[in-house]
Amino acid sequence: xxxxxxxxxxxxxxxxxxxxxxxxxxxxxxxxxxxxxxxxxxxxxxxxxxxxxxxxxxxxxxxxxxxxxxxxxxxxxxxxxxxxxxxxx
Amino acid sequence: xxxxxxxxxxxxxxxxxxxxxxxxxxxxxxxxxxxxxxxxxxxxxxxxxxxxxxxxxxxxxxxxxxxxxxxxxxxxxxxxxxxxxxxxxxxxxxxxxxxxxxxxxxxxxxxxxxxxxxxxxxxxxxxxxxxxxxxxxxxxxxxxxxxxxxxxxxxxxxxxxxxxxxxxxxxxxxxxxxxxxxxxxxxxxxxxxxxxxxxxxxxxxxxxxxxxxxxxxxxxxxxxxxxxxxxxxxxxxxxxxxxxxxxxxxxxxxxxxxxxxxxxxxxxxxxxxxxxxxxxxxxxxxxxxxxxxxxxxxxxxxxxxxxxxxxxxxxxxxxxxxxxxxxxxxxxxxxxxxxxxxxxxxxxxxxxxxxxxxxxxxxxxxxxxxxxxxxxxxxxxxxxxxxxxxxxxxxxxxxxxxxxxxxxxxxxxxxxxxxxxxxxxxxxxxxxxxxxxxxxxxxxxxxxxxxxxxxxxxxxxxxxxxxxxxxxxxxxxxxxxxxxxxxxxxxxxxxxxxxxxxxxxxxxxxxxxxxxxxxxxxxxxxxxxxxxxxxxxxxxxxxxxxxxxxxxxxxxxxxx
Numbered sequence: 001x002x003x004x005x006x007x008x009x010x011x012x013x014x015x016x017x018x019x020x021x022x023x024x025x026x027x028x029x030x031x032x033x034x035x036x037x038x039x040x041x042x043x044x045x046x047x048x049x050x051x052x053x054x055x056x057x058x059x060x061x062x063x064x065x066x067x068x069x070x071x072x073x074x075x076x077x078x079x080x081x082x083x084x085x086x087x088x089x
Numbered sequence: 090x091x092x093x094x095x096x097x098x099x100x101x102x103x104x105x106x107x108x109x110x111x112x113x114x115x116x117x118x119x120x121x122x123x124x125x126x127x128x129x130x131x132x133x134x135x136x137x138x139x140x141x142x143x144x145x146x147x148x149x150x151x152x153x154x155x156x157x158x159x160x161x162x163x164x165x166x167x168x169x170x171x172x173x174x175x176x177x178x179x180x181x182x183x184x185x186x187x188x189x190x191x192x193x194x195x196x197x198x199x200x201x202x203x204x205x206x207x208x209x210x211x212x213x214x215x216x217x218x219x220x221x222x223x224x225x226x227x228x229x230x231x232x233x234x235x236x237x238x239x240x241x242x243x244x245x246x247x248x249x250x251x252x253x254x255x256x257x258x259x260x261x262x263x264x265x266x267x268x269x270x271x272x273x274x275x276x277x278x279x280x281x282x283x284x285x286x287x288x289x290x291x292x293x294x295x296x297x298x299x300x301x302x303x304x305x306x307x308x309x310x311x312x313x314x315x316x317x318x319x320x321x322x323x324x325x326x327x328x329x330x331x332x333x334x335x336x337x338x339x340x341x342x343x344x345x346x347x348x349x350x351x352x353x354x355x356x357x358x359x360x361x362x363x364x365x366x367x368x369x370x371x372x373x374x375x376x377x378x379x380x381x382x383x384x385x386x387x388x389x390x391x392x393x394x395x396x397x398x399x400x401x402x403x404x405x406x407x408x409x410x411x412x413x414x415x416x417x418x419x420x421x422x423x424x425x426x427x428x429x430x431x432x433x434x435x436x437x438x439x440x441x442x443x444x445x446x447x448x449x450x451x452x453x454x455x456x457x458x459x460x461x462x463x464x465x466x467x468x469x470x471x472x473x474x475x476x477x478x479x480x481x482x483x484x485x486x487x488x489x490x491x492x493x494x495x496x497x498x499x500x501x502x503x504x505x506x507x508x509x510x511x512x513x514x515x516x517x518x519x520x521x522x523x524x525x526x527x528x529x530x531x532x533x534x535x536x537x538x539x540x541x542x543x544x545x546x547x548x549x550x551x552x553x554x555x556x557x558x559x560x561x562x563x564x565x566x567x568x569x570x571x572x573x574x575x576x577x578x579x580x581x582x583x584x585x586x587x588x589x590x591x592x593x594x595x596x597x598x599x600x601x602x603x604x605x606x607x608x609x610x611x612x613x614x615x616x617x618x619x620x621x622x623x624x625x626x627x628x629x630x631x632x633x634x635x636x637x638x639x640x641x642x643x644x645x646x647x648x649x
Contacts, residue, residue, distance in 0.1 A: 017164070020160075020167060043173075048167050049217070055206040057386070
């Protein structure tokens with residue numbers, strides 16, 4: 001299953017607006033993407049509450065997993081998104 | 090309904106407005122012992138439809154909201170459609186919860202996780218609970234809680250308003266706020282003042298006023314006139330016009346009529362506040378609260394992280410002063426990474442400087458980051474400690490500030506002990522700033538959060554004014570400037586009294602600066618001193634307020 005690891009770029013961490021932008025992108029992909037912190041349980045990345053409950057702060061590493069058509073391209077797009085400081089944009 | 094009835098509460102945001110009442114429905118609670126659903130599948134369907142109805146309503150409101158409110162509403166709609174939340178509610182239904190109870194329990198499970206994370210995450214809990222309360226109301230067939238969509242300029246009346254409700258009110262349509270509960274320093278009061286919406290709290294039986302009733306709200310006098318006399322409406326209209334005209338001419342540095350300088354400064358709590366205040370007509374920052382840097386963190390923020398944040402806050406104020414308050418945490422605002430344990434009475438416990446003394450490395454890192462940010466931006470950074478009570482504490486703090494390479498060290502005066510002994514406490518510091526909200530709390534032995542005790546926390550209490558006078562007198566011995574950075578500084582009449590007592594600078598919500606600047610420009614320093622004498626010779630808070638109002642210049646009082 002395709003996997004990516006990325007450090008959260010948003011200065012405020014993965015909550016509120018950055019979480020919203022990320023979850024919207026996951027939902028748009030139509031794939032079942034999961035997100036986990038190192039050693040933590042994977043969360044459904046289509047759930048904004050699940051994503052926020054991760055409590056991922058700026059520069060925390062998270063692991064993304066996805067299965068299905070185009071999974072590699074979708075994950076690459078999500079990694080680029082998480083690298084950016086979404087709250088500052 | 091009585092005609093021409095006036096109800097008196099506490100004015101917390103100045104100005105006046107008149108219009109029909111819109112009542113804010115209280116949140117619906119699931120019935121106690123709600124029975125388990127007879128048909129679980131039908132109940133699941135009903136709960137999912139309730140969530141979807143909430144999401145649709147929030148999306149509709151987002152479409153008509155401004156650029157600040159729309160993202161919040163869209164995010165809340167997303168929560169209502171959240172697959173995780175739906176799954177949790179479905180599990181609860183299968184376990185035997187009734188529909189409303191299942192929604193509430195599912196929401197509370199997430200709320201508990203967010204509260205445990207603290208900081209930014211905990212701040213989302215209010216939004217999550219709002220979504221939950223709406224879904225509960227929808228499931229029970231009750232009206233949605235919160236502010237209904239406004240169709241005409243209206244007076245918003247509620248038992249109490251959630252901060253999110255206050256923050257998302259449309260300024261054009263929400264012309265005034267009236268609450269039955271709440272207090273002087275409640276979030277509703279602070280947000281209303283920031284947004285310039287006239288507001289009165291602690292209004293008796295406000296929730297019993299019929300929706301649609303025409304009322305006139307006076308946020309200065311703290312009065313709500315029900316079905317008001319046309320003469321009152323005309324008087325308020327004239328006052329509004331005069332106020333707008335007078336404030337439009339109020340620009341530049343704070344000066345008394347005879348040219349005595351009183352710098353007018355902003356209270357800020359983060360990067361966004363700094364960026365908003367930076368371009369405004371004020372002389373710098375009189376209180377930068379740094380808690381947000383720490384309260385959201387699970388590990389201590391590093392020197393680099395802090396330097397980066399402080400640089401962003403300082404940057405808009407190059408060449409102007411920024412007074413920074415070091416970390417003010419305690420048992421009521423606990424730090425995830427430096428928990429000193431629960432306390433019976435957090436307001437009197439290890440908080441502010443007392444916490445810094447227990448964790449000096451935390452303070453030293455913050456001071457180093459502030460020094461680096463000051464060097465990087467050219468802002469005139471001045472650093473002060475909260476909750477100082479003694480000479481030893483003041484001198485311990487000042488030596489650490491100077492060791493970090495910062496030029497100006499000061500103390501907050503919130504503890505009456507520091508005010509009474511200010512001649513000694515201030516001897517070896519560069520400045521002081523009085524936090525009038527906490528000073529009133531400690532002088533009057535009254536919890537700031539206790540709305541029903543608001544009268545004791547009236548900033549006009551003569552005892553509080555005496556304690557401020559003592560702080561100024563001690564500062565004057567050593568030429569140490571003593572400012573004020575509390576709610577009192579933003580009240581034009583009280584600001585005159587403070588200046589008369591010897592207060593050197595005034596820091597407030599930026600929206601309050603123009604009226605205070607105008608008040609100063611109409612009175613000489615000697616007139617301010619006379620107003621201070623009048624306030625101190627009064628026997629009660631009300632007498633002090635009324636006597637000062639009567640003695641101030643008409644050009645000021647006719648617009649308040």
